[in-house]
Amino acid sequence: MNTIVADGVLRVSGPDRWLATGPGGGLRTAPVAYNISVPEGFDRTDLDSYVTERRERAGFEREGPALLTGVGLEHARGARAEPVTVVATAGLSNPAALPMNPDVSDDGAEAEAADREPGTVNLLVGTTRALDRGALATLLATAVEAKTATLQSLTGFTGTTSDAVVVGCHRDGEPADFAGSGTPVGAATRACVRDAVRASLDSRYTDRAIPGSVTDADHGVRTGERATVFEPTDRE
Numbered sequence: 001m002n003t004i005v006a007d008g009v010l011r012v013s014g015p016d017r018w019l020a021t022g023p024g025g026g027l028r029t030a031p032v033a034y035n036i037s038v039p040e041g042f043d044r045t046d047l048d049s050y051v052t053e054r055r056e057r058a059g060f061e062r063e064g065p066a067l068l069t070g071v072g073l074e075h076a077r078g079a080r081a082e083p084v085t086v087v088a089t090a091g092l093s094n095p096a097a098l099p100m101n102p103d104v105s106d107d108g109a110e111a112e113a114a115d116r117e118p119g120t121v122n123l124l125v126g127t128t129r130a131l132d133r134g135a136l137a138t139l140l141a142t143a144v145e146a147k148t149a150t151l152q153s154l155t156g157f158t159g160t161t162s163d164a165v166v167v168g169c170h171r172d173g174e175p176a177d178f179a180g181s182g183t184p185v186g187a188a189t190r191a192c193v194r195d196a197v198r199a200s201l202d203s204r205y206t207d208r209a210i211p212g213s214v215t216d217a218d219h220g221v222r223t224g225e226r227a228t229v230f231e232p233t234d235r236e
Contacts, residue, residue: 011034028064030065032062035124069122071122079192089122096159098157103226122164122165127179129173131176131185138186149190155212
């Protein structure tokens, strides 16, 4: 997977079949994908138009799935482990905590601070293997799991309120039937996500501590709700 940055837009190329989360996401065939850094106070809602404007301003003509981030692309970091490449941008100003005992207020309520800094963990994942729809969806799940494990090892939360992922494969590559944690594709993805996210965080937080909880961060959420647990019934 090749990468290039221009005017706040990161373009990755190589894979030609993508599965993306977020607005305008889903399954898509395209030669490229993007991660676009947005300015502070960004409030546009016409996201498709905005992506087109930024892409064209940066000189990128080809369309593809796009993620948006408040993190400056000088903090983007990549990692490679055959047959996978991952590029990450990571900011933790808006963490989302999922306490296992929501009745205990270990995190405090939503945190606020005067000087907010960009958040969002975005991942662009590409493999040279050919994956069908199910395996591509599994690859996305594998990447998210690795991101969660990485953040939990460093902080008190699993992600931010606006994390997003794009995963891609080569339709004419060597086929791979599976992309879970125990497969070559999945294992490489886990290692790449871990190392790219940690490297981006190291770049982003050179002059301040990585927040360890929602209270330590600029703003964020803590899931305090409880669900009703039930046991599926036998067929009548």
